[in-house]
Amino acid sequence: MARSVVILQSARDAPGMARVARGAFTLVALTGLVGAAATLVVIELASHGLDGGTRLALGGFFGLVLYGSNFTAVGSAVARATGRVALMELAILIPTLGRFAAVALLAALDVADLRWVAAGYALGALAGVVASWRVARVVLGKVRVFLPGLAAAREVLVGSLPFAVAGLATIVISRFDVVVLGLSGTRTEVGAYEPALKVVEQAMLLAPLLFVAQYLPVASRVFERGDAAEFRELYVGVSKLVFVMAFPAVIVFAAFPETILHALYGAGFPASGLVVWLLLVGFVVNLAFGLNSSALAAVGDRRGLTRTGVIATVAMVVLAVLLVPPFGDEGAAAATSATYVVLNAVVAFELVRVAGVQPFRTDFVLTLLSSLGPLLVALAIRAWAGPVDFWQAIGSSVALSAIWVALLFGLRVIRRDEIRRLLPGGK
Numbered sequence: 273m274a275r276s277v278v279i280l281q282s283a284r285d286a287p288g289m290a291r292v293a294r295g296a297f298t299l300v301a302l303t304g305l306v307g308a309a310a311t312l313v314v315i316e317l318a319s320h321g322l323d324g325g326t327r328l329a330l331g332g333f334f335g336l337v338l339y340g341s342n343f344t345a346v347g348s349a350v351a352r353a354t355g356r357v358a359l360m361e362l363a364i365l366i367p368t369l370g371r372f373a374a375v376a377l378l379a380a381l382d383v384a385d386l387r388w389v390a391a392g393y394a395l396g397a398l399a400g401v402v403a404s405w406r407v408a409r410v411v412l413g414k415v416r417v418f419l420p421g422l423a424a425a426r427e428v429l430v431g432s433l434p435f436a437v438a439g440l441a442t443i444v445i446s447r448f449d450v451v452v453l454g455l456s457g458t459r460t461e462v463g464a465y466e467p468a469l470k471v472v473e474q475a476m477l478l479a480p481l482l483f484v485a486q487y488l489p490v491a492s493r494v495f496e497r498g499d500a501a502e503f504r505e506l507y508v509g510v511s512k513l514v515f516v517m518a519f520p521a522v523i524v525f526a527a528f529p530e531t532i533l534h535a536l537y538g539a540g541f542p543a544s545g546l547v548v549w550l551l552l553v554g555f556v557v558n559l560a561f562g563l564n565s566s567a568l569a570a571v572g573d574r575r576g577l578t579r580t581g582v583i584a585t586v587a588m589v590v591l592a593v594l595l596v597p598p599f600g601d602e603g604a605a606a607a608t609s610a611t612y613v614v615l616n617a618v619v620a621f622e623l624v625r626v627a628g629v630q631p632f633r634t635d636f637v638l639t640l641l642s643s644l645g646p647l648l649v650a651l652a653i654r655a656w657a658g659p660v661d662f663w664q665a666i667g668s669s670v671a672l673s674a675i676w677v678a679l680l681f682g683l684r685v686i687r688r689d690e691i692r693r694l695l696p697g698g699k
Contacts, residue, residue, distance in 0.1 A: 275489070277354065278489045295425045299428055304342060304343075308338065337393050339397070343404050344367055347363040347404025347408050359410060438569070441581040445615070448592050452593060464544065475518075479517040480566075487506070488566050491567060495572075512686065514563065523647055531662055552609075553613075557612055568580065573622065587611045587615070595607045649672055
């Protein structure tokens with residue numbers, strides 16, 4: 273949806289933008305009804321011991337939360353596509369603050385009734401709906417984007433299917449190994465693996481996510497106007513900065529995985545350095561290929577997006593089924609890591625095919641190769657200095673990264689103008 277709005281805005285097609293928004297909001301309403309019904313069914317089947325009134329209240333409230341979340345996503349996408357970053361953040365922040373305020377009030381009143389908690393979350397979702405409505409009005413003007421439009425919804429659905437396939441692949445990569453481990457292993461194995469996967473995944477994907485929200489609309493606009501050189505510069509430049517920002521996390525998890533996991537989950541947590549190292553292989557490859565998935569989405573190649581999503585999904589399913597039952601959590605980590613390698617390979621191929629760009633420009637290659645320096649020093653500290661505590665691990669990783677970044681600036685592998693041009697009003 274965001275890409276469609278970007279293109280229509282570039283063409284100064286305000287009615288087209290309103291039509292896309294109307295279709296998205298209509299689609300949210302329709303899927304919200306389905307989601308609410310599904311929520312009621314799940315609660316009815318899973319909530320044993322609760323009376324009928326409580327189950328109905330929970331189903332209704334959580335269905336409203338689902339609808340509000342999707343409504344907020346549309347409002348923030350409209351703002352993001354038009355470059356209104358503050359409004360985008362506002363649409364996301366208000367429902368979060370609403371939920372926090374509701375829970376804080378219930379805690380202050382010493383109310384522990386599950387129905388009231390669900391009602392508080394629903395009120396937060398309603399606050400998000402109101403905020404997103406206001407954001408859409410500010411961005412699009414006084415147009416009737418909230419009136420149902422089935423034809424517009426059908427267009428949005430058809431146009432978004434390739435992006436949905438790519439999004440589904442991301443979910444499968446993130447969760448399917450845990451599902452197979454739960455079916456073939458023990459609760460202990462799942463309890464040890466899933467928290468490690470979650471923290472490594474969040475740490476490795478944080479830096480890319482910080483840039484994607486603004487990269488996608490800008491890259492879409494640049495590609496649409498046919499500026500191939502600027503599109504490549506934007507892709508490589510942002511990918512290089514993302515890799516640099518994420519690398520302190522790579523260092524700390526590569527050199528001190530047990531220390532970090534014990535600090536986060538307690539001294540008794542069965543931390544496995546091997547599992548973390550296996551996961552890091554795939555996530556580092558993902559960082560090395562940069563924002564290639566977002567770049568392909570900006571290009572808007574429907575067939576390419578569909579192919580990459582299907583291939584990644586199939587790869588994850590096959591690898592998880594083959595590796596997890598015999599090797600347990602290590603097999604799960606290997607399946608996830610290998611799937612990220614497959615995903616980035618096929619996305620890179622599609623990106624070269626449709627746009628003729630790849631990230632491995634000389635300055636980015638030097639960034640990748642030079643990162644081995646601080647990583648090897650950190651591994652040497654692990655081998656020779658013995659156990660370190662949490663803050664020592666964080667401090668040494670940050671210090672090594674800072675020295676490395678200073679060297680990159682000194683050699684002009686990273687230039688100040690590359691950073692300035694990403695700032696508001698930067699050139």
